Amino acid sequence: MTARILLLGGTGDALTIARTLGPAHVYSLAGLGRVPADLACTVRVGGFGGAEGLTRFLADEHIALVFDATHPYAAQISANASRACEAANVPYWALRRAPWQPQAGDNWRMVSGWAGVTEALAPFARPLFTLGREPLAHLDEVPESQHWTIRCLDAHPGHARARVIDARGPFTPEGERTLFTGARIDVVVSKNSGGAATEAKLAVAREMGLPVVMMRRPTLPDAQREFASAQAALEALAHYTQRSFNA
Template sequence: MTAHVLILGGTTEARRLAAELAGRPGLRVTTSLAGRVTRPAALDGAVRTGGFGGADGLADWLRAHHVDALVDATHPFAGTITANAARAAAATGVPATVLRRPGWRPVPGDRWHDAGSLDGAAAALPGLGRRVFLTTGRLGLAAFAHLADLHFLVRSVEPPEPPLPPDTDVLLARGPFTVAGETDLLRAHRIDVLVTKDSGGAATAAKLTAARELGLPVVVVRRPALPDGVTAVPDVPAVLDRLGLGASGQAPPFGSLRSR
């Protein structure tokens, strides 16, 4: 009997997990993508694109496609999806695991300023600098649109959605980035403050090192809290362990997972 694992994806970790599961006997894996990136990286296993229609829609999909285990490996800031996944898992009895890469932590020399939201980050900027490197992604930039006296360099994988600040340059690029490249970029654009979400991971962490070496302040938007009662594991091996897959390559009796 084949067990079906649904991964809510869009991250490097989700892609690694799909590759790990797709080659295992007794398993089939489906990765669901939100569809916000027009050319996502290749994935092992089946792929679906688009939303489910909230928690109820996801619960219906879990039932209709006989999903035996759910892994939420979405971006750390995809709070709505994570909440919907928790509700759908509870409604269906499908065992669920949240995979979240660890967040960044400051080291000596960092000049970090915590913000609880994009609005909070925008409020902090006028006192920190006038030329801003904004790396929070293409969504939510309306929070900065009223800052007409500041210059913004906005970097994202896809073209950002308006409204944008009036004085904005857009740089389309996908990580990973190097410290040398980020340092050159900050110098070339005369950046004096960096804004980032606490996405974690190595692919986009080089900007933090570059900012530290240049003595620049960094506004760090902290992650939303996980839903009540939900805990996360930090990497793919931890997901395999949580699901009882281990390293043997054999699918577990997922029916027993439902009773945990």
């Protein structure tokens, strides 16, 4: 019998992995963004109730392996998963995508948290936010001297000083140039997510001489096995499922 895998998702890499999982396995999403309808595995939407709730879920559903493919900034989810796996004596594996590294010509301004972002943006007029949904909670804080462009996965109303774009990567340099020029962007705000899908914004910022306000990554728990790419994870999971099926 195949040992059940719980895949914690929320990234494009997680969806790539989920598409290879059969009906015995569970793909868990927090509930933001679009829920895929073409997966063979079970899709679970919503939280678990912290580490304690996840520990119970692992026992009740007979989960044999947790694979964490959440966003690099979803630190609380990863912390809960690590604690739950330790309590339930279940292996904890994780996809730890390498962060981007500044290149020659980059002007990165490293910050921690929303307060650091707003302080760093004070000299600028037309920032592009690529932080996901977080800026939507601050639309009533847009300074009169600024106009925000916010790109995230979900449609959301903006207002006179904020435009919200719902779009999903991968993004191309050509598309980013068009956006930057049309919106008169003078600074980019980003998380250091790593990966190729959204890296074009950094290349275009470098090309156009624009600064990037970059949020530092949070500290994530160690996993028993860590993978730098979806392909490496897929190979390990395929070997794991085959081994457990033959056991």
